[in-house]
Amino acid sequence: MDAILQGLRAAGEETRLRLLVLCAHSELTVSELLQILGQSQPRVSRHLKLLCEAGLLDRFQEGSWVYYRLANRGSNALLARYLVDLIPDGDDVIARDLDRLDAVRQARSDAAMAYFRKNASEWNEIRSLHVPEKDVESLLLDVLARYQADHQVKLREFLDIGTGTGRMLELFGPEVSYAVGIDNSREMLAYARTMIEDKGFKNCQVRLGDMYTLPVPSASQDLVMVHQVMHYADRPKVVLEEARRVLRPDGLLIVVDFAPHDLSNLKEEHAHQQMGFDLQQMSDWCHEIQFKIIETHSLPGNPLTVNVWVASAVEA
Ligand SMILES: C[S@@+](CC[C@H](N)C(=O)[O-])C[C@H]1O[C@@H](n2cnc3c(N)ncnc32)[C@H](O)[C@@H]1O
Structure with a gap:
């Protein structure tokens, strides 16, 4: 009262x-x-x-x-x-x-769009190297639907690490109660924030933060996504450890990234730190930090293959 x-x-x-x-x-x-x-x-x-x-x-x-x-x-x-x-x-x-x-908001949106246009050709170039995003996205939505049906649960709190333009928030926002995207680029966040407001997603937010020290309480999330971000990590296992820390027991982790490749220009010109991840390597890291791998997928593309790891957090 x-x-x-x-x-x-x-x-x-x-x-x-x-x-x-x-x-x-x-x-x-x-x-x-x-x-x-x-x-x-x-x-x-x-x-x-x-x-x-x-x-x-x-x-x-x-x-x-x-x-x-x-x-x-x-x-x-x-x-x-x-x-x-x-x-x-x-x-x-x-x-x-x-x-x-x-x-x-129009002034903000103009600035965000200017940044987006400046970088769009670079992003499109990378996109053209792998399977269409809609194929990956329909697989991800299917993974979520099956997990919820099989376990008779509703995943409510969603954290998107390295949210970028907020595409994963747009995709999963309607499926959960509350969604937060973290990114260390203010320009990306400005774009994502404009998208969220334009689409009227009242349950989605974005925050500035670093994937190695997430500004998120421990054991607070039901679903964590790391979509096309791991290749920017110089310490990928630490990103997984942070994801594990913020997940509730039984929470779901989805990692999407490239399979090992030899396109060295992605490192030289696009600041990638990792030239892809072997299915087994990521699965081993997950096991070491109390994740149980539920399923993995490979979506072959030319020349880049997209790998997907789905894991649940097990009690320590
Ligand atoms: C290729 S984009 C992927 C964006 C989004 N996940 C998607 O798939 O649409 C990678 C994002 O990771 C972000 N990022 C890179 N290093 C980061 C870090 N240390 N902490 C948080 N975000 C980071 C970048 O700013 C960028 O927005």
């Missing part, structure tokens, strides 16, 4: 209600909120502090930027969503705020 009262008191002011609505639509920095609201920084920062203390907003850091979003966990997350949903669609003040938010 105390928490609800604190939440209602915090929300009971016009600017703070506007902040809740804005942060329900998008993850926003203070400077973006200032642009939209046209108020002074100390004032807006004080409102944000109160809303965070009341558990209505979450604050998180990405490099030197601090973002705010509507809380989606914790005792007042439901209250926050409920208050936002109560506001009538036609409210003039909110409609004006949302118009300004559109302008902020």
Whole structure:
């Protein structure tokens, strides 16, 4: 009851209600909120502090930027969503705020698209070397469906390591309750964040982080994906150890990466650290760190073959 009262008191002011609505639509920095609201920084920062203390907003850091979003966990997350949903669609003040938010999001999206266009030809070049992504993706969705049916479970919390443009969030987001993508590139995250917001995936988020030290609590995830990321790792086994740490017992790990190849230009020109992984090598690492391999697949392509490892975390 105390928490609800604190939440209602915090929300009971016009600017703070506007902040809740804005942060329900998008993850926003203070400077973006200032642009939209046209108020002074100390004032807006004080409102944000109160809303965070009341558990209505979450604050998180990405490099030197601090973002705010509507809380989606914790005792007042439901209250926050409920208050936002109560506001009538036609409210003039909110409609004006949302118009300004559109302008902020358009600027973000333009920057993300510029980065994407700059790199797209390089990504397309690599894509042309292996089987179509839709083949890999339908296999992954099939793996998930079979695992859930065979074990009579619903995998709820999904972590995508090295999320890039967020394609795996887009694919698996609708299948789970909550999905987080981690990447160490702010540009990639900006693109993924724009995609998530454009598609209206309210259960998906992205975070800046390193795959060797994931900003994720231990034993908190049901499903971890490492899709086309391992070849960037100079310590692939450490990435698996981190995945094991954050998975719950019985949680599912899916790793997708190239089979061993001899395309040295991927190393020289595309910063790959590893020239693919043998099915057995990855399986051995998995066994060493308390994973049980459930199934493996090889999808032959020309010249790159894509390997898939599916493993479940066993009790230590
Ligand atoms: C080829 S992309 C794959 C993206 C995505 N998983 C997919 O398949 O669409 C590899 C991603 O790994 C990210 N990455 C590389 N090293 C990383 C690290 N140390 N920690 C987190 N992400 C990393 C890159 O920024 C890039 O977005």
